[in-house]
Amino acid sequence: MRNLDVTTLRSFMAVADLGGVTKAAGFLNLTQSAVSMQLKRLEDLLGVSLFDRTGRKILLTASGEQLLGYARRIVALNDEAVRRLSDDEFEGEISLGIPHDILYPAIPTVLKQLRATYPRVKVNVINNNTHQLLPDFEKGEYDLIVTTEPHQNGDTLCTLPLVWIGAPGGATWRRRPLRIAQGRKCSFRARMLDSLTRDGIDWENAVDTESDRSIEVTVAADMAVCAMIEGTEPAQLEVVDHGGALPDIGLQFINMYGADAVKGEAVLALADLLRQSFASISAQTKKGDSPRLKTVS
Numbered sequence: 001m002r003n004l005d006v007t008t009l010r011s012f013m014a015v016a017d018l019g020g021v022t023k024a025a026g027f028l029n030l031t032q033s034a035v036s037m038q039l040k041r042l043e044d045l046l047g048v049s050l051f052d053r054t055g056r057k058i059l060l061t062a063s064g065e066q067l068l069g070y071a072r073r074i075v076a077l078n079d080e081a082v083r084r085l086s087d088d089e090f091e092g093e094i095s096l097g098i099p100h101d102i103l104y105p106a107i108p109t110v111l112k113q114l115r116a117t118y119p120r121v122k123v124n125v126i127n128n129n130t131h132q133l134l135p136d137f138e139k140g141e142y143d144l145i146v147t148t149e150p151h152q153n154g155d156t157l158c159t160l161p162l163v164w165i166g167a168p169g170g171a172t173w174r175r176r177p178l179r180i181a182q183g184r185k186c187s188f189r190a191r192m193l194d195s196l197t198r199d200g201i202d203w204e205n206a207v208d209t210e211s212d213r214s215i216e217v218t219v220a221a222d223m224a225v226c227a228m229i230e231g232t233e234p235a236q237l238e239v240v241d242h243g244g245a246l247p248d249i250g251l252q253f254i255n256m257y258g259a260d261a262v263k264g265e266a267v268l269a270l271a272d273l274l275r276q277s278f279a280s281i282s283a284q285t286k287k288g289d290s291p292r293l294k295t296v297s
Helices: 006-018 021-028 032-046 062-086 106-117 130-138 187-198 212-220 265-287
Strands: 091-098 120-127 144-149 155-166 178-180 203-205 226-229 251-257
Touching: 006 021, 006 032, 006 062, 021 032, 091 130, 091 265, 106 120, 106 265, 130 144, 144 187, 144 265, 155 187, 155 265, 187 226, 251 265
Parallel strands: 091 120, 091 144, 178 203
Antiparallel strands: 144 251, 155 226, 155 251
């Protein structure tokens, strides 16, 4: 009788999910040679090739794809049995990277839900723009990231429109040149300016800053307008009902990266909660409800 080793299966899953031995070794805190030896032992045990190593990137063979499904189930069942029989609570630390402008309304509720199931898991939430999150994630600095992008990438959680945001009852949006307040490095800025140029609308900067708070204060004072993803505007601001006087800015994709089984059940649980929360925001936006007031319970 040949027996599969759970530790070896974890290494196999890591290589399959992360796309290579180097990344898997770093994630598992092992040397590359140790991971390579584990994979060779696994292939020798089963008498099949699990990876196609002919290209620059390691790919699964048909046998490898079949084993991956079994490996996930075996490792998950092992972890469940150990946790329940030893009465141990899952513990660990997750690093979540996300842009400031989509923290609300999803993230507070998601973290509360995760803590109810995994009370000993610590989640470090780091705010950064998408342009910085993506390369840092590739370097292994985050377990999970959520991004705002003009295209569908990774695991797309939802698609929401970019809208014009102003002060409640404000009139700045009517004036020309249009005064805008948008961060210099904000990914929405270029699309906003392109739409204004396309429609022949003159504009000028109301502030030159990277501070989201400074921008919010300027817009709340009816000194400028800005662009945000619909449903993420703070309570002191509102979507401008311009009746077509301002151009359409387009759609924004909320994408997620890092929901790999190799990173553990707590990361997968957090990813599932993020999917549910952003799907709820999208549904409420389409119905015309306010996601700011109706987060997932």
